[in-house]
Amino acid sequence: MIKRFANLKVRYQLLIVMIFITSAALFLIGQLSYTYFYKRNADEFMKKAESSVHMAGASLSTQLTSISTATNHLLVNQPFPNMIWDINNRNFTGYAKYFSGVGLLTEPFLQNHDLVSNVLICGEDKIVFSPSSLGITDYFLELFPEDIWASSKITVLPTRQNVMFRQGGVIPVCYPVSYNRNSKNLIYQDKPGERKARFILMIDTAQIRSYFERMSNRYTYCMYLADENGIPLDIERDQYPDAFLTEVKDWIQKEKTSSDGSINLGKDQLLVTKESVPFCSLNVIHMTKKSALLGDTKELRSFFILVWLACFLAASLLSFTLSNLLTRNIKVLGKAIGQINDGTYDKKTEFSHTDEISLLGVQLNKMYDTIRLQLIQIKKEEQKKAQAEIQMLSEQINPHFLYNTLECIHFQVLNGHQQTAGGMLESLGRYLRTTLNVGKTFITVEKEVEHVTLYMDIMNRHSTSGIQFHAEIDSSLKHIMIMKVLLQPLAENCIKHGFEGFLEGLEPVPPQITINITPRGDNRILIEVSDNGKGFDIKRASALMKAETPESKDHFGLHNIYKRLHTCYGELVEITFTSIPYLKNSIQIEIPENPV
Missing domain, CATH: 3.30.565.10 (Histidine kinase-like ATPase, C-terminal domain)
Known part of the structure; x- marks a missing residue:
């Protein structure tokens, strides 16, 4: 690099040096300012994100705990125990004898908990009951394509379209339930040898999303609810594809408590904040992209670019002016040397000034005459030598x-x-x-x-x-x-x-x-x-x-x-x-x- 620079013309050397000094100074100032404003912006955002996630987690935890407690009270009241016992023991004969009783209990339950849009009681062999609708069995497999009978604990499933009730998206919360008439105990687990039963709360996805959007700010990429495995529950992949990345899921599983961190996404970076919710080991996740935080610093960056361009133009004009004054005679000498190299130096350049470069030009003309005579003589001798060698070999x-x-x-x-x-x-x-x-x-x-x-x-x-x-x-x-x-x-x-x-x-x-x-x-x-x-x-x-x-x-x-x-x-x-x-x-x- 140094050798290349030394071989450049003087005008270009001056131009490069002046532009380098100007650019280096502006780059240093710009980078320091840019880093400072970005760090301040990022710190403020992370504080707001931590506060929002903490508030959302605490509020959601309170609501889910309240719903869980109310669910416990709901299920111990008849006719729920008898209905669950009938399902467990294959004695379920119809919906009519339970419909009015279950409806009287669930109506105030739904009115007191806005997050819950509906409830279901279902069992194996296509037994599905809802106090809000009859004849919903045909939609059950479409609503629950996964195996809800495999889990032995309370499970929160990802959001899906509520095809049974045409009420938008819902997040199912599945309770495994069984009832023992002898001990009169309702337990949240499956009993061996009995048919499985599930009590399902249908959480309204729109309510969850509306709450998270109110807690978000203009930098938020996505705020959502995830299970213990990092799987998003209230959003879909086509809306926020980055939330479904394996790296994000792994980070959520690794961080067991409330924390914040970052995940690289090629040219961008995700800033993630997590708040744990005790209910079913859920997590409130807040994400933003680093590129969003850089938005406020774009004006500052544009300002420094404009200043750099102005200084670049000024440095260029000044360096060209100086180079023309300093290298005027060098150009003439360089042109003469170029013509000598090309073999077109037929008319010699006259150097009439007395400065050092002009004196060098005079000496160049004398040296050119001497070398030309020597080359003519050497060429003649080489021709004779080559002719003699060819003749000898022939x-x-x-x-x-x-x-x-x-x-x-x-x-x-x-x-x-x-x-x-x-x-x-x-x-x-x-x-x-x-x-x-x-x-x-x-x-x-x-x-x-x-x-x-x-x-x-x-x-x-x-x-x-x-x-x-x-x-x-x-x-x-x-x-x-x-x-x-x-x-x-x-x-x-x-x-x-x-x-x-x-x-x-x-x-x-x-x-x-x-x-x-x-x-x-x-x-x-x-x-x-x-x-x-x-x-x-x-x-x-x-x-x-x-x-x-x-x-x-x-x-x-x-x-x-x-x-x-x-x-x-x-x-x-x-x-x-x-x-x-x-x-x-x-x-x-x-x-x-x-x-x-």
């Missing part, structure tokens, strides 16, 4: 080939085969004319193919191999100039490493060498030399080709070609190998149409 002939050919010609003469000897001499002369052509590095594709054809003709004359040779050139490439003596060493490698050392009976029939020269696109040429010999190790061939020195003289030809190709074409050369023994072993060389 003229490295295998002496064994020359000796063997001359001996073969001598043998033909001694045996009186003057015509054959004359043909070999003519082929050798034409072959050497191309190889020893001093001063020429490049020849046409057509001439290069003619050169390798002469070589193969000579090799077939003084050996019994009978190698079939075929060369095919795309008509558009015949007169393209390529590096000379490129194909002959490749053909020699095919003969030497592909067709020698065969086990008897495994020789390719007939041995073939094929050369294809085709256009590749993007002004490139593909040269492929292939044979049907015994194949080669591709990894070893690649390593020997690129080695500083060949492993032995046997691999000198491939190494020589690689060096000459890179001298002529640079990094634009691509060489790949393929080897399928006795089918196709090839080297593919891709080069540009024009050397570098």
